[in-house]
Amino acid sequence: MSVEPEELGQSGEELAALLKAVRKRSGLSGARAAARCNMSQSKVSRIENGKVRPSLVDVEQILRACEADPALVSRVMNLARLAHTQWQGARGMRRKGLERKQLELAGLEASSAELRFFLLSMITGLLSTPEYIRASLAHIPGDHARTIARKLERQQVLYDRSKRFTFILTEQAVRWPLVGPDALAVQVDHLASLTHLPNVRLGVVPLTVPTGPAPLNTFTVYDDRIATVELSTGVMVFRDPRDVASHREEFSHLEDRALFGDDARDFLGACAAALR
Numbered sequence: 001m002s003v004e005p006e007e008l009g010q011s012g013e014e015l016a017a018l019l020k021a022v023r024k025r026s027g028l029s030g031a032r033a034a035a036r037c038n039m040s041q042s043k044v045s046r047i048e049n050g051k052v053r054p055s056l057v058d059v060e061q062i063l064r065a066c067e068a069d070p071a072l073v074s075r076v077m078n079l080a081r082l083a084h085t086q087w088q089g090a091r092g093m094r095r096k097g098l099e100r101k102q103l104e105l106a107g108l109e110a111s112s113a114e115l116r117f118f119l120l121s122m123i124t125g126l127l128s129t130p131e132y133i134r135a136s137l138a139h140i141p142g143d144h145a146r147t148i149a150r151k152l153e154r155q156q157v158l159y160d161r162s163k164r165f166t167f168i169l170t171e172q173a174v175r176w177p178l179v180g181p182d183a184l185a186v187q188v189d190h191l192a193s194l195t196h197l198p199n200v201r202l203g204v205v206p207l208t209v210p211t212g213p214a215p216l217n218t219f220t221v222y223d224d225r226i227a228t229v230e231l232s233t234g235v236m237v238f239r240d241p242r243d244v245a246s247h248r249e250e251f252s253h254l255e256d257r258a259l260f261g262d263d264a265r266d267f268l269g270a271c272a273a274a275l276r
Helices: 005-025 030-037 041-048 056-065 070-083 090-096 098-110 130-137 145-159 171-175 181-194 241-255 261-275
Strands: 085-089 114-119 164-170 200-205 218-222 226-231 234-238
Touching (some): 030 041, 041 056, 056 070, 070 085, 171 200, 171 261, 218 241, 226 241
Parallel strands (some): 114 164
Antiparallel strands (some): 114 218, 218 226
16 A cells, blocks of 8 residues: 555544544444443543544454444554554654654653664664764754754663663664764774673674565664654654564564674674774
8 A cells, every 4th residue: 555654644633533434324322332342432532533543453343343344444444554653754853853853762762661773774873972973963954962962861771771772783884984984983882882781782783694685774663562664754653563563573583693792792893993
């Protein structure tokens, strides 16, 4: 199914209106529909008014309660999946202020216990030195002092031992010359130092390791709740459990091919030495 990015922002409202229409067409009152779904009437009302995003299970229950025909079920479930997908365009994020995005990410990190990052071509802010962060923002006009400060503040979450982090970087991400050789060597040394944190696993996939199907994008998985995919023009946010599970599977495939522990430190040490 082909979808325009702007449709992702409208799908939640459309889903709410369609579920309400399906329920009314079935002849069920809100109270009777709620009873059939084992939900509170207030929850059904909030779903139909667009105040609560229903889970896919919620949607299936409502459709079953309303005895919707298969064609309508297919249409509504496709719409429900879109409602669990969000598009955040890069230009829109810049207009709102990049530091606002940092606050959003900090909130996601604070509310998650297990975080998985796959880094295809660059190093994420949580692992970056100040010079690397500045260089990553250099192409965007404006003063980025507050954004840089926010990114550095976010790094404190790595020392929260109640959370588990796994980072997988490609060799390309480690070596990408965003900064000069000396600064990049310092960045690579920093990566190696973070491998000693007890709640952080940092792995590298060398270019010489066969990986099978090529990963196409950088992505992050927060627990089993959310997967975010970074594109050059923005970020896709997936909440559909099937999409999150798909990214978990891809991550596991790459994790099996990465170097960790002493092997990762030896690899990173050789990269830093070559840069010097």
